[in-house]
Amino acid sequence: MQSLIEYLRSATGGSLSLGVGVTLTVVLGLWALLESLRAVGRLYGDRQQQQASRQKLRAEVQEVKLRCRELEQSQAGWNGSRKFTVFKKVAECEDVNAFYLKPHDGRPLPAFKPGQYLTFQLDLPGRDKPLIRCYSLSDSPHQKDYYRVTIKKEKAPPDKPEWTHGAGSSYFTDVVKEGDILNVKAPTGHFFLDMTRMNPIVLIAGGVGITPMLCMANAIAASGSKREAWFFFGVRNQREHIHKAELETLAAEHENIHLHVCYSRPSPGEVKGKDYQHEGRVSIELLKELLPSNNFEYYLCGNGAFMKSITDGLEAWGVPEKDVHFEAFGPATVKKKTVAPTASETVHLAKLEVTFSRTGKTVRWEPSAGNLLDFARSQNVKIDSGCCAGSCGSCSVAIKSGAVDYITPPTSTPEAGTCLTCVCRPKGNLVIDA
Template sequence: MLIQGLGLIVLALILCQILAWVMRQRMEVRAVDQIAQGEIAYLRRLTEEAEVRTQTRIRQTDLAWSGWRKFRVLTIMDESDSVKSFYLTPHDKKPLPPFLPGQHVAVKVMPKGRPDPIVRCYSLSCAPNAQFYRISVRREGPRPEAPDRPPGLMSDFLHTSLQEGDFIDLKSPSGTFTLDLSLHTPIVLIGGGIGITPVFSMLDAIVTQKSNREVWFFAGMRNQHDHPMRMQLQAYADRCEHLRLMVCYSDPSPECQQDKDYHHQGFVSVDLLRRCLPSNNYDFYFCGPPGMMEALNRDLGAWGVPANRLHYEAFGPATVGSKVGSPTGSELADVFTIKFLRSDKTVEWTSTKGSLLDLADQHGVRIESGCRSGNCGTCVTAIRHGEIDYPVPPSDMPDEGTCLVCTAVPRSDLELDA
């Protein structure tokens, strides 16, 4: 009996082992199956994302135009005391290229009584859509600290003269400060002052896309009077669980209530980011005044954010992380001869003369220009002989054999078609 009982127990144990082995096998098969499914889904997503990127590029290239195109001002809206938004639609009623959030357009206007047109760049400040473009422009008026300074030419014209129904000229959207909408990685968007426009476009695109991408948005303004897109930002923050909004006022006015109208008193700094964000594992996109950009770039690097996760744009000649302002000894020692062929002028360049456009201005050589920061393409000039360098690379490189003289400096003696 005892032997029989032991036999049964041994048999039961063997059966249990076999059963456990079979179950393990089935679980492993299922796990492998799940991993394979996961990998297939992951690969499918990568393929779909690549497809979206390719399609967007194809549609952009197909619909982009060269040169200037007439746009009608549909609507003008106040965004703050000093910022107005202009909704623009193509006069020819043909489709618009689907720009990438963060890109800008060059705008040309010809105010009455001026001998030359004015050209400036403005970021598109809304999500890509097929109906209209929107730019949001801050009027560069005389400031209390410099009341005698004349207002900015273009921004003053747009604010005080341009009317709904008027026409302005635009170049196709361009620029490399863009957000890839086919990705789902977490991001931090930081806009200081009017630098909010390109990062707002990125946020608007994410919200329009109904993406669940984790987004932190830091808006750095003086106070609520200076704060464009205030209502829209708050509406998005109320609506989107994946969006965290931090409004920072450096000089809140007495009627502003902390935690209702704004969250933090002071500037947007890496110290603040470190207190808010759970880690530094984000892509950072920022645009704002030069001091803010320099500090963010430097301090995010010191916090351990790799350079390829820092994306930024300046609204003027940028020096963030560039060679400008720190020429090497040999650069300082360089002297080159520059021939402006059409003007029949030969002059000397040294690093104190600035860009080739500055040099042309100093010697009365007329070259049409707009942004003077390598963004609008207006100053493109053919190089007949010699080599140039860009201390700050332009947002879009011009064609081979030409250069953007507003940001170019010589690397050798030069002959320019100007």
């Protein structure tokens, strides 16, 4: 204390009172500065909080609006098929077209959940019954006036000249044109994003598997939500880069959507950092490198090998199974986990026989086949299929004797005396008309 007094005296030319005055002024000045800084900090924090609450409220309002539309429409009803006019067909990239559909009756459209799909009943020339095919909705559910699907023509590989190109996708690509009318069943499907939640998500798509993911990302953007979404998309190069401009605009306009496009075989002239972000395939290593942690909910859609490698990788990375959701566009290579049979059920199931009466085959049921459709395929018995989720009805076959158990509940009720083979297994010895 003594030394401080001495110091003040010397610093102010011997006047102690002047020294104390100067010190007090400095201290008061500092205090005032600190208080104003704190006030500015509080104001900024409050603003950010207000902004976040406003965004959350906006997202909730959008969601309530969607729910109201759903309610309105569920009351309006839409059972069976409804006629839709293709009012716009846009070539997206090689062999891929987007189809914009409006209800022919001009009545309002039901809302849907991002990730769901439409089921088309296509009247192809030369077929005695309609061909049933499912296509995911690719635009936001907030689009009230139209539905959009994006369809890739499934070509037979060049080394299989005896194969034909995919029937449904070729019909869409080569025959369907603007002004045509199609029979469409209402949106459905269990693979969708819950828009009432705000948890961070990772969307992973390969090729045309982009469609449900784009819908999810569009839904987040259109709702005004700031929900964090990492979006990984793998294709060979720009020729396969579906909805390129739309994806880039989404990412540029929404800082919560982190887009990472991977080209496995970039063509000359395609620029890394502009056309795509990474060379190679979407892989678990890339996810580990870029994601801040594994603590996300994951949504996947792509071909079998792609989904298998990512789901295996996520499991090994410690991501709980409940946080990984996927959609298969064809026969499932990643098996959906279902209620496992008990030990005694397994013994019982392994003794069962399935007879395909038309093909004239009786074979021992293999529990590892999972469902009757996959089992029939493994025995080279042809059964039509569509959604592989118990919804579209195209895999329905008549039961001649016996009964089935449903592994996952079908979303549409099977006709009496038939079963939906994609979601059932035999209960006892079974004879089916296939």
